[in-house]
Every structure is written in C-alpha cells, then in structure tokens.
Amino acid sequence: MKDKPVHAPMEQFPVINGELHIGGIPITQLAERIGQTPFYAYDRRLITDRIDYLRECLPPELHLHYAIKANPMPAVVQHLAGLIDGFDLASAGEMKTALDTTMPAAKISIAGPGKTDKELRQAIAAAITINLESEGEMRRAALIGAQLGITPRVAVRVNPDYDLKSSGMKMGGGPKPFGVDAERVPAMLKEMAAMNLEFVGFHIFWGSQNLNPEAIMEAHEKTLELAIRLSDATDRQPHHLNIGGGLGIPYFPGETRLDLRPIGDNLNRLITAFKQKLPATTLITELGRFIVGEAGLYICRVIDIKESRGEKFLVTDGGLHHHLAASGNFGQVIRKNYPVAIANRMGTTERENVSIVGPLCTPLDLLGNKMALPKAEVGDLAVIYQSGAYGLTASPEKFLSHPAASELLL
Ligand SMILES: *Cc1c(COP(=O)(O)O)cnc(C)c1O
DSSP, rough: EEEEEEEEOSSSOOTTTTTETTTEEHHHHHHEEEEEEESEEEEEHHHHHHHHHHHHOTTTTTTEEEEGGGOOOOOHHHHHHHHEEEEEOOOOOHHHHHTTOHHHHHHHHEOSOOOOOHHHHHHHTTEEEEESHHHHHHHHHHHHHHHHHHEEEEEEEEOOOOOOOGGOOSSSSSOOSEEGGGHHHHHHHHHHHHHEEEEEEEEEEEEEEEOHHHHHHHHHHHHHHHHHHHHHHTTTOOSSOOOOOBBBOSTTOOOOOOOOOHHHHHHHHHHHHHHHHOOOOOOEEEESSHHHGGGGGEEEEEEEEEEETTEEEEESOOOTTTHHHHTOSSSSSSOOOOOOOEGGGGGGGOOOEEEESSSSOOOOOEEEEEEEEOOTTTEEEEEEEEEEEEEGGGOOTTTTGGGEEEEEEE
C-alpha cells in the first residue's frame, strides 16, 4: 500500500543545499534582505508559467482575465497586465490598482453586490464595464451616467438557473445575493433598452476552487447553453460573455493538480458550437487563485518551542492575522493542513510530530496541526505553500495589533 500523502504537491520551489529557494534566492537570505519576518514572497516566473499553461491548453478564442481580489499586490497586478487580456475587480480600491497599469479601461470590469453610488460614479467615469448585480443597481447606474453625461457600459451578472450534477456539487440555482436570477434577465433587459446604458454582455459565475474536471466541463456546457437561451429570449447579441473561472489548486493531502487538457478540448468543442449561434460574442474566463495561488509562500520565524502534555508546538511570529486561510478559518468546513516546510532544513529526512501555532491568544491560530516535520530550532523559518491567493488581504491583520507582514515579488 502506498503511504498516505502528507502534503498537497509542493515541488514548484527548488531546494538547493537543503534550503528552499524562491526567485533564485535562499529563503534565509531573503529574510535578511527584507529585514523582517513574517513575509509573503511571490515568484513571477511561476505566475508567467501558469499563464503559458492556460494559453497552451485553452482555446485561443477564450480571453483570460485576472480576478484581482485573489492577490491585489500592485507589483503582481502590474506583472500580470502584460500577460493577460483583462482584469476583473471587486471594488473601486482594486480599480485604482488596475488603472495604474497599462491595461486599457475597455478590458476591465467590476462585479460585486453593494456597489455604492460613489463606486458606480468612479467606475462610470473610468469607462470600465459594470457587472450589474440587480435591477436597482441598473437604475442607479443609469441615473449617475446621466448626471455625468457618460453612457455607462454594463453587463448583467446572471445567477444561473441550473444545477450541477457532477460530484454532488450544487453551485447555482438557489437564492443568491450575487447576480440577477436568470429568469428575470429578459424583463431587466427590456427595461434597460429605454435607458442611457450600453449593454455589453453577460457574466455567469458558477463557482470557485473546483478540482473536478467533469464538474468544470459540465459547468462550461450549462453556462454556454444559458447564455444562448438568454440571448434568444432577449434578442440581444452580447458583445461578450464571461463564463466565470472556478479552476482550483491542490491545498490538502491527496489533492492533485487539475489537468487542463480535457477541459480545454471540451471548451474547444463547446465554443465552436457556440460561435455558430453567436459569432460576434467574445468569450472570457476570469481566474484568480489558479493564476497566483501556487506562486506564493508565507514565511514566518520560530520564536519558541514548547511541549504540553506530550505534544510539541512550534510557536511562530506569523499566524492567522496574516494568513487566515492556512489556519482553516476561511471557508473550510473541516480544518486541514496546508503544505508546510521548514525552509532551512529541507534536506533532513528525520521527522517529528509538531503543531505550528501563531502568537495570537486563540486556539484558532493554528498553521499546521500535528504534522511530520524536520526537527526545528528557534530561529528556523516555517513556510506555508499555496499562499499566493487569498493570503494577506483575506486576513484580519489588525486582530491583536501585531506587526504587519511584508510582501515581495521576485
Ligand atoms: C472571486 C471571484 C473570482 C476568482 O475566483 P478564483 O477562485 O480565485 O479563481 C472570479 N470571478 C468573480 C466574480 C469572483 O467573485
């Protein structure tokens, strides 16, 4: 019998002389260069490789967008501006980061419920596409457009009316704060026709962090079907159709990387059929985690080592206040360990069972639970893999008022 895997895949960063490297630099030296722990480090080469892989496997007609909320570090967004076809935003704050790059406004869109009048005003003034989440938002956008003397570019975000059968996953069909229920879209577009709004397309987002190729292929098929049904029902040829993202990355023991090839082949077939119905519609997929998630590490230092009733704890200067997701408190139902290593002891084969905890006075501040790791000493560097997406900005940094984490792109 094969050993049960202890970690998700973690070979994307090289080990040289027993030490983990990122961007060609040993992690201990990097910590000296920054002058502090904890920090996040992202590898631009891995990000570029990921885009190359997507381009290689997905149909050339499918435009690739980056969902900035996965990692909004300005240097990362700047790097991606030269590699992808557009940005998708979740706030006016992200809009500033996006517009500071070379990406043209026509390739940028904003989604999210609860856009304020101020955000709508900024988005309309910037001439980016607004993914409308409700009829009320549509009316507010039209009003603001009239005040500004600008015709807002709008798409309708659709809450799908289909269920996905594969792997028992159910990601659409129910009541949602996101998007407009598919069955209400025809009436909404009728109302829109009389307004000072330029309708540019549909945005159909069906899920996130999916590692099941069958489920993804089914979602793509149903999404394209729904888009065709909607344009038939409304007699509108959308300029573009955003089919969402959903591609996952492996985080936990036993999970493996998605093979994009069957997904790409399936999309090729679906898009060929789609183009016969709607030849003028540009197709877009928006990805966050899949592009940056595996390219990042979170690094913290062991401050203390203690034993308590037979269990050993490595206490670090990093914790859930910088990396909520690794602590298991960002959407996990049952807590599992992210891949973890001791950066300066990669050559050691001897293992001991330890838990890695942060400095916060809460049992939630757990970065690794009872893991087999090399015997560590105070001063060693603990590293959490798969930290390039939903890391720092998805964490309660102010909780307990510890120092902020630093971020760098190599
Ligand atoms: C969060 C989000 C994404 C990105 O999801 P990932 O799982 O990071 O790929 C894409 N589109 C929308 C509308 C989102 O809200």
